[in-house]
Amino acid sequence: MSGSVFGNRFKISTWGESHGAAVGVVVDGCPAGLPLTEEDIQIYLNRRKPGQSRFATPRKEDDSVQILSGIFDGKTTGTPISLIVYNKTARSADYSEIAGYYRPGHADFTFDEKYGFRDYRGGGRTSGRETIGRVAAGAIAAKVLKTMGIELITYSRAIGGIEIDPDHMDFNEIDNNPLYMPDAQAAANAADLLEEKLAQKDSVGGIIEGIVTGLPAGIGEPVFDKLDASLAKAIFSIGAVKGFEIGEGFNAARLCGSENNDAFIIGKDGAVAKATNHAGGILGGISDGSPLVYRAAIKPTPSIARAQQTVNKDNEEITIHIKGRHDPIIVPRAVVVVEAMAALTILDLLLENMGATMDGLIKFYK
Ligand SMILES: Cc1cc2nc3c(=O)[nH]c(=O)nc-3n(C[C@H](O)[C@H](O)[C@H](O)COP(=O)(O)O)c2cc1C
Numbered sequence: 001m002s003g004s005v006f007g008n009r010f011k012i013s014t015w016g017e018s019h020g021a022a023v024g025v026v027v028d029g030c031p032a033g034l035p036l037t038e039e040d041i042q043i044y045l046n047r048r049k050p051g052q053s054r055f056a057t058p059r060k061e062d063d064s065v066q067i068l069s070g071i072f073d074g075k076t077t078g079t080p081i082s083l084i085v086y087n088k089t090a091r092s093a094d095y096s097e098i099a100g101y102y103r104p105g106h107a108d109f110t111f112d113e114k115y116g117f118r119d120y121r122g123g124g125r126t127s128g129r130e131t132i133g134r135v136a137a138g139a140i141a142a143k144v145l146k147t148m149g150i151e152l153i154t155y156s157r158a159i160g161g162i163e164i165d166p167d168h169m170d171f172n173e174i175d176n177n178p179l180y181m182p183d184a185q186a187a188a189n190a191a192d193l194l195e196e197k198l199a200q201k202d203s204v205g206g207i208i209e210g211i212v213t214g215l216p217a218g219i220g221e222p223v224f225d226k227l228d229a230s231l232a233k234a235i236f237s238i239g240a241v242k243g244f245e246i247g248e249g250f251n252a253a254r255l256c257g258s259e260n261n262d263a264f265i266i267g268k269d270g271a272v273a274k275a276t277n278h279a280g281g282i283l284g285g286i287s288d289g290s291p292l293v294y295r296a297a298i299k300p301t302p303s304i305a306r307a308q309q310t311v312n313k314d315n316e317e318i319t320i321h322i323k324g325r326h327d328p329i330i331v332p333r334a335v336v337v338v339e340a341m342a343a344l345t346i347l348d349l350l351l352e353n354m355g356a357t358m359d360g361l362i363k364f365y366k
Contacts (some may be wrong), residue, residue, distance in 0.1 A: 006134075006234070007344060009351035010141060014133030016087075018122030024084040025133030029351070030070070030140055032078030034147070041065045041083065044139035047336035048131065050327075053178030055194050057128075057327045060089055065136055076140075083136045087129070096120075101312040101320060105302025112313075126239060128330070131337040134238075138340020141347040150214040150346065154339035156181045156331050157295060159190035160197065160204030180335045198328050203301035205242075206331035208338045210294050212346065215281065217289035218356070219349050226285020227292075227349060234341040235296045240330050241338075243297030247280020262290075292346075296338050298331045 005013045009029050016023030042065055050057045063085050070081030099120040102109040107126040111118040118124060142152060155174045157164055164183035174180050177187035197204055220227030232244045243250075252260050260278050267273030274290050281292035303326040307319050327333060355361060 006237070007348040010144075010344065010348045012133070012137040012344060014130065014137070016130070016133065017119050017124040018127030018129040019087060019124070020119075020121075022084050022086045023129055023132045024082065025137045027070070027081040027083070027137050027140055030076050030078070030081055031144065032076055034076040034140070034144055035074055036067075036071055036076050036081075036140065036143065037074065038065055038067055040143055041067075041136050041139040044135050044142070044336060044340065045085070045132065048135050048333050050333070053332070054198075055178060055191070055327070055329050056333055062088065063132065081140065083133070085132050085136070097320075097323065100314075101310050101318060103303060103320070103322060104308050104310055105299070128239065128327070128333065131238065131334075131340075134344070135336055135340045138336075138343045141343035142339070144347055145343055145350075148214075148350075150212065152210060152212050152339050152343055154180075154208060154210040154335050154342070156190075156206055156335060157209035158207040159186075159329060159331055160193050160206060160300075162186055162190045162193055163207075179329075179332045194329055201304055201306035203304050203326075203328050205240075205298045205300040206329065208296045208298060208331060208335055210292075210296075210338060210342055212281070212292035212342065215287050215289070215292055215346065217287055219287040219346065219353055220282065220285045221349065221352060222285055225349065225352070226282075227287055227346075228282045228285055230345050230349060231294060231342060234345040235294070235338055238296075238334060238337050238341060240299050240301075240334065241296050242299045244294070245280075246282055246292075246294050248278045249280070249295060252278065294342070296334075298334055301327050301330050 004015060005011060011028045013026045045063050045065055049063045050061055066084050068082040068084055070077055070079050098108065106123065108118065111126070122129070153171060156179050159179055164181055164186045168183045168185055171182050173184050174182045177184065179187050179190050181187040181190060193204065228246045235241055235244050248255065248260060262274040262276045262278055265273050265275050274288065277290045277293065279288065280294060281287055281290040303322045305322065307321055310318060310320055312318050354364065
């Protein structure tokens with residue numbers, strides 16, 4: 001299977017299955033001299049850990065990361081950084097049934113069609129656990145970006161149709177509720193909705209929003225490696241993501257040019273700025289110096305406890321009741337995954353941009 005490598009300059013290679021021995025990532029291209037500890041990575045991993053709330057899968061994993069290479073005396077050495085997280089509580093017996101049928105909304109059918117067989121234990125490589133490698137690598141990318149004054153803030157904007165109220169938005173609230181919503185009232189309403197859906201043996205989806213501040217103008221390569229195109233590919237590579245937009249996104253289709261254009265102005269510091277940010281911080285695929293604003297739509301968790309209609313490998317129509325441990329909502333656990341993929345994309349293009357001009361090249365080598 002190809003396709004487990006991401007990035008050009010800051011390159012990651014993720015590996016491992018949900019019920020295999022471990023999952024992990026190799027990071028190639030991290031600049032030498034970055035102070036880095038397991039704790040830096042663990043803080044990120046803890047944000048996607050299962051079993052932390054009533055609304056996440058009860059699978060109890062400590063997800064503790066071990067750095068195998070690439071660090072000496074507390075700093076990156078410029079050599080590949082290898083990170084591993086052991087799977088400790090895999091209960092493969094829960095999944096033996098799904099070897100013989102196709103779960104609606106999952107990749108079972110397409111994997112069988114493509115490869116002729118699959119690792120059905122916990123979804124194998126298509127499981128949410130595949131994202132551990134991305135998050136661990138994203139923690140490193142985010143640390144490099146933070147050192148350069150670039151910060152990412154990511155949260156749940158909507159859960160099953162319950163959306164945050166911009167007038168009640170408070171970023172300090174994000175870590176105060178298990179749904180990572182920056183609005184306490186919306187989080188309480190969403191929790192009630194999730195209780196209702198749990199009782200109905202059903203699930204809901206939602207929207208994740210990210211804001212990146214401190215990003216200088218000029219990041220993103222024209223044509224195929226535009227910043228928005230690269231972010232779209234990165235975020236769409238996460239399981240369950242069904243939509244992606246920048247700034248006004250799909251709403252731009254409903255606006256007039258006079259409403260959607262951001263007027264250029266001279267800012268307080270005398271530099272060119274924008275009066276508004278409908279573009280979401282990207283023009284022509286290149287960052288414009290305004291905050292980058294993007295959103296990802298996440299589908300409802302496909303594994304639901306109620307009876308579902310499907311087909312088995314013998315071509316028979318059957319009714320199934322999925323066993324195992326599942327998230328009634330994927331959105332809160334995917335928040336950090338989305339942030340990690342954004343950090344990896346931005347850092348990769350930031351490094352790529354170093355060779356964009358002769359002036360820049362001469363300044364670097366002189
Ligand atoms: C962090 C994360 C956790 C997930 N947890 C579950 C889960 O508990 N149960 C489930 O059915 N799907 C879960 N998924 C979604 C499936 O992996 C995904 O929907 C499936 O592989 C089909 O891929 P697609 O939705 O991209 O078509 C999770 C996804 C992510 C990113």
